[in-house]
Amino acid sequence: MSWDKIEGQWKQVTGKIKEKWGKLTDQDLTVIDGKREQLVGKIQEKYGIAKDEAERQVNDFASAHFSTDQAKAVKKSF
Numbered sequence: 001m002s003w004d005k006i007e008g009q010w011k012q013v014t015g016k017i018k019e020k021w022g023k024l025t026d027q028d029l030t031v032i033d034g035k036r037e038q039l040v041g042k043i044q045e046k047y048g049i050a051k052d053e054a055e056r057q058v059n060d061f062a063s064a065h066f067s068t069d070q071a072k073a074v075k076k077s078f
Contacts, residue, residue, distance in 0.1 A: 010034035016061075017061070024043070040054045040055055040058055
């Protein structure tokens with residue numbers, strides 16, 4: 001699955017994202033609108049972590065919530 005498909009399913013994914021990163025608000029998720037780099041940046045900002053750590057967390061999240069092929073596509077996009 002390419003990140004484009006995740007963007008297309010953004011509304012379905014936001015609930016799981018809020019479970020994982022509870023500091024993200026509905027407004028944050030609306031602004032992010034499925035854009036990977038914005039998600040990583042907002043996680044950095046809200047949690048005070050480095051970009052590589054935020055990217056790792058997003059990769060781990062994708063691995064846990066998407067099939068193996070889908071998770072590989074997400075990881076390759078970083």
